[in-house]
Amino acid sequence: MSKWLTDEKEWQLTLVLVLIILSALFALSATKIVVTSLPEAKYDAENNVVNLNEWTLKQKIGQMVIVLAKNSNGDYYKKLNVGGVFMGAKETHWGFIGNAKLYQENFTVVPLFITTDLEGCRNPFESFYQFPAAKDIQTPEEAYEIGLENGRWLYDLGFNMNFAPVADLEDNIWQCRAFTGTPEEIAKKSVAYTQGLQERGIMATVKHYPGQTLEINDPHRYQITTDITEDDIYPFEYNMRNNVGAIMLNHLVVNGIIYSDSKPTVVSETITKDLSKRYPGLIITDEVHMMGLKKYYLDIDQMYVDLFKAENDLILNLNKNIEDIYQMILAVERAVERGEISEDRIDRSVTKILEAKGITVIHT
Amino acid sequence: MVKVLRIFNITLIVLAFILLIMWVFSGSITGYFSYSLDSSEPRCLFISADGDSSEIEDIDLCCSEIQNLLVCEETDDSFDYICYNLKEGNNYYINSKTYNYCLKESYV
Numbered sequence: 001m002s003k004w005l006t007d008e009k010e011w012q013l014t015l016v017l018v019l020i021i022l023s024a025l026f027a028l029s030a031t032k033i034v035v036t037s038l039p040e041a042k043y044d045a046e047n048n049v050v051n052l053n054e055w056t057l058k059q060k061i062g063q064m065v066i067v068l069a070k071n072s073n074g075d076y077y078k079k080l081n082v083g084g085v086f087m088g089a090k091e092t093h094w095g096f097i098g099n100a101k102l103y104q105e106n107f108t109v110v111p112l113f114i115t116t117d118l119e120g121c122r123n124p125f126e127s128f129y130q131f132p133a134a135k136d137i138q139t140p141e142e143a144y145e146i147g148l149e150n151g152r153w154l155y156d157l158g159f160n161m162n163f164a165p166v167a168d169l170e171d172n173i174w175q176c177r178a179f180t181g182t183p184e185e186i187a188k189k190s191v192a193y194t195q196g197l198q199e200r201g202i203m204a205t206v207k208h209y210p211g212q213t214l215e216i217n218d219p220h221r222y223q224i225t226t227d228i229t230e231d232d233i234y235p236f237e238y239n240m241r242n243n244v245g246a247i248m249l250n251h252l253v254v255n256g257i258i259y260s261d262s263k264p265t266v267v268s269e270t271i272t273k274d275l276s277k278r279y280p281g282l283i284i285t286d287e288v289h290m291m292g293l294k295k296y297y298l299d300i301d302q303m304y305v306d307l308f309k310a311e312n313d314l315i316l317n318l319n320k321n322i323e324d325i326y327q328m329i330l331a332v333e334r335a336v337e338r339g340e341i342s343e344d345r346i347d348r349s350v351t352k353i354l355e356a357k358g359i360t361v362i363h364t
Numbered sequence: 365m366v367k368v369l370r371i372f373n374i375t376l377i378v379l380a381f382i383l384l385i386m387w388v389f390s391g392s393i394t395g396y397f398s399y400s401l402d403s404s405e406p407r408c409l410f411i412s413a414d415g416d417s418s419e420i421e422d423i424d425l426c427c428s429e430i431q432n433l434l435v436c437e438e439t440d441d442s443f444d445y446i447c448y449n450l451k452e453g454n455n456y457y458i459n460s461k462t463y464n465y466c467l468k469e470s471y472v
Contacts, residue, residue, distance in 0.1 A: 007365065007366050007369075010366055010369040010370060010373060011369065013373050014369060014372060014373055014376065017373060017376035017377060017380060018376065020380050021376060021379055021380055021383065024380070024383045024384075025383070028383070028386075068431070088431060088432030088433070089432055089433055089434045089449045090434070091434060117432075121412065121413075121454070122454065124432060124449065126449035126450045126453045126454065127434060127449045127450045127453075130453075172418070173410065173418050173420060174410060174412065174418065174454075175412065175416050175418060176412060176414075176416075287428050289424055289428070289469070290422060290424045290425055290428065291422050291423070291424045291425075292422070294424070318428060318431065319470060320431075320470050320471070321470050324470075
């Protein structure tokens with residue numbers, strides 16, 4: 001009898017341990033298992049055509065996200081159909097070339113935006129190449145030449161999009177990222193830089209609309225409310241009139257010449273809808289995990305929904321955990337399903353993104 | 365039979381323990397505990413290649429910056445870590461509180 005009971009307890013212990021281990025394994029990798037099982041997006045590479053009706057809602061939402069280039073996530077990014085990757089520093093130019101090629105050839109179906117921050121003094125190439133700082137650029141002609149040079153450099157490394165120029169009037173944090181001079185001079189230098197960059201096949205991103213982002217040395221930690229003047233937005237307006245490919249929005253709550261409804265600019269429908277009506281380029285968020293935005297929300301899913309509800313085309317989410325990226329996609333998918341965001345609105349942005357990539361979009 | 369089962373169970377216990385260790389020592393968990401236990405204020409000081417310095421108040425902004433750098437190493441001076449692409453270039457000096465916050469939030 002005693003022997004039998006021991007035997008039974010051993011079996012019970014085995015069962016409990018197996019359940020614990022299976023639960024732990026599932027908890028550690030549930031999202032990855034689910035993402036791996038998703039279908040890949042369809043893309044007619046030969047004719048460079050996407051039929052949007054063949055994409056799932058998740059695939060459309062994924063196309064609106066730019067993620068951190070973390071190679072161990074590459075296969076998941078492919079399944080999520082992300083629109084682009086952001087590359088941090090590497091030790092050599094070969095590192096960038098190899099990584100860009102890896103992403104375009106192995107970790108995506110649709111061509112990706114390969115992006116970075118080359119802003120002169122602040123850039124990921126610092127360990128092997130030095131660039132002049134925006135603050136040291138004296139004339140629009142010089143800015144244009146540097147734009148051409150930066151564009152050639154980025155193109156050769158496999159990039160197609162740069163999160164520059166900075167068009168804020170001042171930079172009180174790094175003290176080197178902003179151009180100097182009057183708002184008109186800053187506007188002309190930033191547009192000249194943009195033109196140089198875009199002539200080399202690199203999409204420029206003027207940032208951080210509507211300005212003052214780098215003027216307050218506490219732009220994100222707590223919610224900052226500031227008055228925006230005509231001077232602040234002039235360089236942005238000038239860039240938009242001169243075909244800058246994209247504009248990046250900041251997380252400040254703004255009053256004055258424009259009003260963000262007491263919300264961070266990036267989730268203000270008033271601001272983003274106004275921009276999307278009069279500007280055909282891409283509207284991009286600043287990185288979405290910064291305090292200025294996160295502190296505004298108690299529920300991160302609501303933050304994700306509001307970012308998509310506003311007319312942002314691309315969401316910059318550099319969280320390295322695939323779980324976070326997938327959580328964002330699911331939150332937005334649910335918001336579309338319950339009618340909080342229309343699928344037409346998602347389709348508009350996805351169409352803009354694909355067309356900016358040179359892809360023909362059809363709906364058949 | 366009981367003996368075989370016991371050996372099997374011991375193996376499972378070891379496996380469960382390894383999984384627990386993996387979870388506890390994943391960056392976000394160690395960062396969470398270390399951050400919670402540290403009562404100091406998070407600090408992040410940027411010093412440019414030209415020697416200009418500026419305190420970055422937003423820890424997330426700081427984490428986002430150092431996430432994209434090549435090196436973060438421990439240092440002996442008043443800060444605990446120095447992060448950079450090129451030591452003679454732009455440097456970010458951060459204390460343990462900031463570093464652990466970045467770990468907790470999965471930036472590094």
